[in-house]
Amino acid sequence: MDHGQVTNLGAIYLPMNPPERLPEVARIADRAGLEQLWLWEDCFLNSGIAAASAALACTERLRVGIGLMPAPFRNVALAAMEIATLHRLFGDRPIAGIGHGVQEWMAQVGARAESPMTLLREYTTALRSLLHGEEVTTDGRYVHLDAVKLDWPPSSPPSLLIGATGPKTLQLAGELADGTILTAGTSPEGVRTAVTNIRPDARHDVVVFMMVETGPGAAERLAAQQEKSGGWGVAGDAAAIAEGVESIAAAGATTVVLQPTESNTPPPGEFVRFVAEEVRPLVG
Incomplete structure (x- = not known):
């Protein structure tokens, strides 16, 4: 796998922002030429x-990632139906990510698994088969x-990220998924360590x-923000940000998604435009 070259650059629309503002931000991102806009399913x-x-409905070329949908939270058949519907409607523009979910939140909704690894292995295996x-x-x-x-399965099997x-979860992602999502706060050295565990092949996307x-x-x-969440x-x-992106790419990332802090400075629309128009031209 050839590391050091970012193939995709994206930005995150934090779910702390009102959902009704998302379409406007997505349209700004689309017009500015941003490659990917990522969303979270935080409880x-x-x-x-x-x-x-x-x-997706209000844009034409923007790819939209969900990073990530908690496996304990969704029946796997329902997840397959929803992912398949997105791909039937919008082609290859949706990007689906799944994972363990935050265990405290899973306990709040009565869905916490005694063995999250067993659940994720069973879930990913079934979901991939259904989407095929x-x-x-x-x-x-x-x-x-x-x-x-x-x-109504997708017309062609979509990529599935973990x-x-x-x-152990990194190894599972390398074994069963088409890509791996690494959380914000992962340093270049952390990316290198993760890639060693994933052991990705040339088709595996490492999203950071x-x-x-x-x-x-x-x-x-x-x-x-670091005092609150670390990393x-x-x-x-x-x-400066482009230099950071390139250091993450050199460590093994193929996609880098820029995550603003919860301060919302600059506001989401300005942030996605900044990523597309100012950072992207500086990234190799």
């Missing part, structure tokens, strides 16, 4: 599928399907969320 802010559908148009019968520890087959942090801040007071806002990030102008 209990907004639905990843509904938000992605809205963003296969009939699935399985009776696992968590996933139970009896002759389930999508009537969000991962620990070594990268925490950034720009504009007056950027360093202070980034420091405040690595970059504050500064487009050149």
Whole structure:
């Protein structure tokens, strides 16, 4: 796998922003030429599928990622139906990411699994088969399907990504998924370690969320966010952020998605335009 060259650059629309503002931000991103806009399905802010559908419907070329949908939260057949519907409606522009979910949130909704790894393995295996148009019968520890087959599978099997942090989940992503999502705050060294665990082949996408801040007071806002959530990030102008992107790419990322802090400075529309028009031209 040839590392060091970012093939995609994106930005995140944080779910702390009102859902009704998303279509405007998506249109700005589309017009500015941003390659990818990513959304989260954090509890209990907004639905990843509904938000992605809205963003896709009001844009023409923008790819929209959901990073990520918690496997315990959604029946696998329903997840397959929703992902397949997005792909039937919008071609290859949707990007689906799944993962364990935040265990505290999963406990709040009565969905916490005793063995998250077992669930994710069963879930990913069944979901991939369903999205390939296969009939699935399985009776696992968590996933139970009896002759389930999508009537409207995607016209071609879509990529499926897994969000991962620990070594076992990273290895699972490398084994079963088409790509891996690494959370914001992952340093270049952390990316290198993750890639060693994933052992990706030439077709495996390594997506890294990268925490950034720009504009007056950027360093202070980034420091405040790091104090709250920890992790690595970059504050500064487009050149400084592009340098950070390239360091993440050199460590093994194929897609870098810039994540603003929760300060919303600059506002989401200005942020996606900044990524597309100022940072992207500086990234090799």
